[in-house]
Amino acid sequence: MRSRVAFKILLHDRSTTAGALIGVIAIVFLVGQQISVLFGLFTYMSVLVDHGGADIWVCSKNTDNINGAGYIPERYVDRVSGLAGVAWAEPLLFGGASLVTRDGKNEAVQVVGLRNPRGAAGPWRFYQGGQDGLLEFEGATIERLDAKLYGNPQIGDSIEIGNVRVRVSAITQSVKGFAGRLVFTNMVKAQEIIKSPPGRCKAVLVKLKDGVSLEAGLAHVRSMLPGAEVLSADELSRMTRIYYVKNTGMGGSFGLSTLIGALVGIIIITLTMYTGVLQRQKDFAVLRALGARKLDIFIIVLAQSLMIGVVGVFIGFLLLAGFLSGTLDSPLPSYMPLWIAPVLAGATLFMCVLGSLLAMRKAISVEPASVFR
Amino acid sequence: MLQPILQLESITRDFSDGRKIRRVLYTTDLSIFPGEFTIIAGPSGSGKTTLLTIMGLILKPSEGEISIQNERVTHLPENRLATVRQQKYGFVFQQAELLPALDVLENVVVASGIQGQTVSAGLRKKAGELLDSFGMGDCLSMTTQQLSGGQKQRVAIARALINAPALLLCDEPTSALDSESSTIVLDALKQLSKDTTRGLIMVTHDPRVFPYADRLIKIENGSIVYDSRPQGAQEA
Structure with a gap:
């Protein structure tokens, strides 16, 4: 019943839900896009080594x-x-x-x-x-x-x-x-x-x-x-990427923009979820009076954030797939290794929960006695 | 001898505004018996809602003991009190306070499932029957926005009864209703009060409601000043 209540509140408070969804989509798309460009550039950095077909590379010392x-x-x-x-x-x-x-x-x-x-x-x-x-x-x-x-x-x-x-x-x-x-x-x-x-x-x-x-x-x-540097292809590829990340400021730049993307998303989620709880304070007070424990209210808000997270991740990945497809064979480097997708989805859900912490805190602090005032 | 459902022993309640402590409920002893329509009346600010919320285990007393069905509950942890509220209490608020996100039937069963319990088909059937008994059988899937004030209050009563509570606490449930709706709601509560397994307490400042009372308690300035059945009369 708690998850149903959570779901129905989300459906009812459409503007709040839409706002939080935008936050999640922003995280997935902005972070995913940055990561895909970074990995796209990675593939460029070591392109000769990765496509060389050799096991070992002999280079100058x-x-x-x-x-x-x-x-x-x-x-x-x-x-x-x-x-x-x-x-x-x-x-x-x-x-x-x-x-x-x-x-x-x-x-x-x-x-x-x-x-x-x-x-x-x-x-x-x-x-x-x-x-x-x-x-x-x-x-x-x-x-x-x-x-x-x-x-x-x-x-x-x-x-x-x-x-x-x-x-x-x-x-x-x-x-x-x-x-x-x-x-x-x-x-x-x-x-x-x-x-x-x-x-x-x-x-x-x-x-x-x-x-x-x-x-x-x-x-x-x-x-x-x-007198020569003898490296495996994988090692040379990795060293080349690390060299550019370290020496071009690229790592810091992409790290910062990824962080900003994530922060923007978390702030949007935090504000909208918090506003949603403020609007529903009376409902939470009623539920508390009817016998809901703080844990039950926490679960309702957590379920809401996870529901928004799952739907947002889905929409975000659809947009990201569109971006990756659109930039395929274009001058813009973009490549996303498959293993990034579950990591990004998991991290986004975590950020979604993180963004709803303030809302959870507000929701569980609602006093049931306020219904009687 | 009829046993009280609820007993308050030497209950007081103080509020603090940070600088000074103000006593809003003076030492109160009160027993509530099943099968009675108990009305607690008093002017605004007299302490009647404070007394109701203490009886409802929502507000902790500053001093004293509360027992429900002979179980002392005053010092139970917050989570346990919530469970006692869910299992033994039904609340009807001044405004119906239905959840606008839920339909009528869900608003009734939510009181049973809010601690994560499964809402069974049997429970839904029971909720439907309860709503039907209040003339709301055709409104199960309606939204709360589609209901009148009186209808909302009848749904709220059904919600309060879904867990077959030992105590039904009503906080001025007719104050926001027109006279016709008030009569319907009061008649329904009067009927419910005849159940000898349940106590029914209603707080009001409206003297027109007094004739419905089996027992009238008046409170002023935080003290009970009148009780149509003095403490101990029931036992006698």
């Missing part, structure tokens, strides 16, 4: 993020390739350059050079063309989302990057990096564009044979290359 890796000898590839347990090893080269747009402007891009024919760490989604396009001597990819900025070059069109002419041989789909717009080309052309020292690359990607443990593989490569 003391590398703490992939985009800050220095040059290492390309001959490491041959040394690692010969190790037992290694399926393949491939060099990777990347660096900044200027792309000249059709109207003569310069746009900064991140050129990634792959060794053919494997093309390890190459693009993973194509809008037009495919990996084969990179087999062409002058072939390079551009990103669909950046194409407008470059003047909408089409497949087969020539563009100039770092004073080197390349030909658009494929257009990628939502393949974006954190350190700049990604342009993939072959190793030779990348060396020419970036003007990297001869015989040098930025990383060596190592794939282990099936059945070889990662720990054993790492130990083996480390003993072979003591």
